[in-house]
Amino acid sequence: MSTRRPSSLLRNPMAKLAAVPMVVTATVVFIGCSLWTVVYSFTDSKLLPRANFDGFAQYDRLWSSSRWIASVENLAIYGILTLLLSLTLGFVFAALLDQKIRGENVFRSIILYPYALSFIVTGLVWQWILNPDLGIQGMVRAAGWESFAFDPLNSPGLVMVALLMAGLWQGTGLVTVIMLAGLRGVDEDIWKASRVDGIPAWKTYLLVVVPILRPVFVTSVVLIGAGIVKLYDLVVALTGGGPGNASEVPAKYVYDYMFANQNLGQGFAASTMMLLAVLVIVIPWAVLEFGGKRRG
Amino acid sequence: MIHADTRKVPLRRLLAASAMAVLPATAMAAELEITHWWTSGGEAAAVRELASAFEAGTDHTWVDGAIAGSGGTARPIIISRILGGDPMAATQLNHGQQAQELVEAGMMLDLTELAEEGNWAELVQPKSLLDACTFEGRVYCVPLNIHSPQWMWTSIKAFEKAGVEPAQNWEELKAAAPALREAGVQPLIEGLQAWQFATLFQTLVSGLGGEEVYYGVYRDGDEAVLRGEEMAMVFEEAVAAREMLEGTNVQDWNLATAAVINGEAAANVMGDWAQGEFQVAGQVAGQDYDCLMGLGGEPLISTGGDAFYFPANDDEAITEGQKDLARLLISPEAQIAFNTKKGSLPVRGDVDLAEAGACMQKGLEALKAGKVIDSVDMLISPDVAGQVGDLLAEFFASDMSAEEAQERFAEVILSDK
Known part of the structure; x- marks a missing residue:
């Protein structure tokens, strides 16, 4: 202890050197560009960014735009339902697959397959499935039930259900597989012990296995959450934001204003709001998750 | 000379020599990428007319950059490519304010000389079309057709x-x-x-x-x-x-x-x-x-419509090709061939659309009678x-x-x- 410890900056120099590109990318691209966007959201930039500051005018306009408000509401509905349903469905599927059933590989592949498709393909596939003339409605009607009506893509009240169906179809497989991997990591002795004690399987799952799977749940939530915030391509492919603005989402608002409507300032303001929303959720969670560990 | 002892010269040298012999003649030939969003049946037929007239009339090659989806999909792609330093040689845009800031920023080729040489100011009817291409007295686009949504x-x-x-x-x-x-x-x-x-x-x-x-x-x-x-x-x-x-x-x-x-x-x-x-x-x-x-x-x-813009380019061969294309687009032959297929009206007052259908004739009459308004895009x-x-x-x-x-x-x- 008498010799001075080498500065921690100089320990493992090669590893640090190797990390430099990533550090630079993260600072410049993520933090730098985000700050730039926030700064320019206070300007009246149109097609090209101009440093002509305009106070909160863009934010005033943003929050008085009925399309933006509808977008935020739609995302909230989609987000909450997606989070709940993919976790529940993912866990249930994983638990079912974990019953040492025959042909597990087949089922696993079937469930994971949609994830191999992009959101654009998913959107188009579901557009066809839900097309009133060609899809489900048309088939049921052709089978004899003439009054059957199921046309979510053209009814403002149901269109979010269509998005949700397509989103879950595509995304649940991944959650299932992650959960299944987690379940396989649960010590076999726990099951033996619970069987000896005569605890029903569902209770073991809920009270013992789920708490053990906490890290797996956290991973899933992060993945699902990222998918929710950036929801864009599925909407473009499936509904185009319609009918009316019934399936608009914030990311589409940002894109449309930045590129189609040539109003960068408005797009920046909207994307800053998205960033803010993410930070509001992520910071408390990160403090709880990582701050707690240091104390313990 | 090359002919005399062809057989003795190794193939590679022969190719090099012939390439050198040909190059000066084709130095001005360029591949021009043209972006547009004309993808429906009638539109595609019309744009093929332009492409074949361009390739037949000049040494340049027309590289078709059709962007599927409507203008709302295509315009962001086009504009971000120009802003991002990867400009196409020419692109369709609508008349009006869509390209105004790009012109202000000096990202579009100035066509004023061509316009004066070709006397566009006289030819283009109605005048508002050329005005929509003009910024501070300079011309930056070629009006191609007149479209009316009404x-x-x-x-x-x-x-x-x-x-x-x-x-x-x-x-x-x-x-x-x-x-x-x-x-x-x-x-x-x-x-x-x-x-x-x-x-x-x-x-x-x-x-x-x-x-x-x-x-x-x-x-x-x-x-x-x-x-x-x-x-x-x-x-x-x-x-x-x-x-x-x-x-x-x-x-x-x-x-x-x-x-x-x-x-x-x-x-x-x-x-x-x-x-x-x-x-x-x-x-x-x-x-x-x-x-x-x-x-x-x-x-x-309303007399809005499509116009071609030519993003400024460092490559002289391409600039040359852009000018050739601009001249072609406003020529009477191209105007007739393109507009007949597309169902739009020509921008020149002096061409005769004998093949025009009954509906186009109605449009031409309205145009002659001055029943025209500025398009919403311009306003x-x-x-x-x-x-x-x-x-x-x-x-x-x-x-x-x-x-x-x-x-x-x-x-x-x-x-x-």
Whole structure:
């Protein structure tokens, strides 16, 4: 202890050197560009960014735009339902697959397959499935039930259900597989012990296995959450934001204003709001998750 | 000399030598990438005319950069490529304010010399087309065609199926709507996209409101007009249109037009580019379909349209090719070939469209009679146009009242004036 410890900056120099590109990318691209966007959201930039500051005018306009408000509401509905349903469905599927059933590989592949498709393909596939003339409605009607009506893509009240169906179809497989991997990591002795004690399987799952799977749940939530915030391509492919603005989402608002409507300032303001929303959720969670560990 | 001992010279050297011999002659030949969003049947046929005329008339190669989807999809791609330093050689854009900031930033090729040499100022009719290409006295684009969105296309077969006289105007269409519904025909069809609602709406404004109301709304942003009685009437008609549209479930405009072509729908309000689709389907105006300018009301057409812009380029060969293309686009041959296929009107007053169909003749007459108005693209910024589109999309998909829509429309327009 008498010799001075080498500065921690100089320990493992090669590893640090190797990390430099990533550090630079993260600072410049993520933090730098985000700050730039926030700064320019206070300007009246149109097609090209101009440093002509305009106070909160863009934010005033943003929050008085009925399309933006509808977008935020739609995302909230989609987000909450997606989070709940993919976790529940993912866990249930994983638990079912974990019953040492025959042909597990087949089922696993079937469930994971949609994830191999992009959101654009998913959107188009579901557009066809839900097309009133060609899809489900048309088939049921052709089978004899003439009054059957199921046309979510053209009814403002149901269109979010269509998005949700397509989103879950595509995304649940991944959650299932992650959960299944987690379940396989649960010590076999726990099951033996619970069987000896005569605890029903569902209770073991809920009270013992789920708490053990906490890290797996956290991973899933992060993945699902990222998918929710950036929801864009599925909407473009499936509904185009319609009918009316019934399936608009914030990311589409940002894109449309930045590129189609040539109003960068408005797009920046909207994307800053998205960033803010993410930070509001992520910071408390990160403090709880990582701050707690240091104390313990 | 090379001929004399061809056999002794190694192949590679021969190739090098011949390449050197050929190069000076073709130094000015370049590959030009041209981006546009002409992808429907009639449009693609029209753009092929341009490509083959260009390749036949010059040494350059036309590399087609068609972008699928409507202008709303294509324009962001085009503009971000120019801004991002990967400009195409030439691109379609609409006249008006879409490229204004790019021109201001010096990202477009200055065509003033060509325009003076070719005397475009005299040739281009109406003059507003060239004005829309001019910025501070310099010319930055070539007007290619005149498109007017103010048309209603009707299927004669559909009206016959319902046992009613084919409608000659908006009122008659409204009157025929119940009978059409009974016969299983959709009275009015539009693709469910914001720009198509905007097209329908501006046609209601110009066709039923007339020139004063149109300019009062889109150019002057006159509060008295925006909140006045005439606009209230236009919004009432929009409510009637919304009722007739019920049951529509297509997105793209050409699918809506196709429904009129095959008689599933009676009417479609769409620009004159729809005519190319009727042509491709082999239908005859007056016999299979009819075209009603300004919904059969005020026969006003706006003279917007497509123009070609040439992003500034460091490569001289490409710049040379861009100028050749610009000269070609405005030549009488190209004007006739392209516009006949596309169903649009030529930008030159001096070409004879003998092959033009009955509907194009109507348009030409309106043009000659001076029944022209500036297009909405020229009058409002893309930002306002986007908000109008959003509002109308919401209006047509909900049960928003005419009063509420009028008030919100007025607010959007006034926010920019």
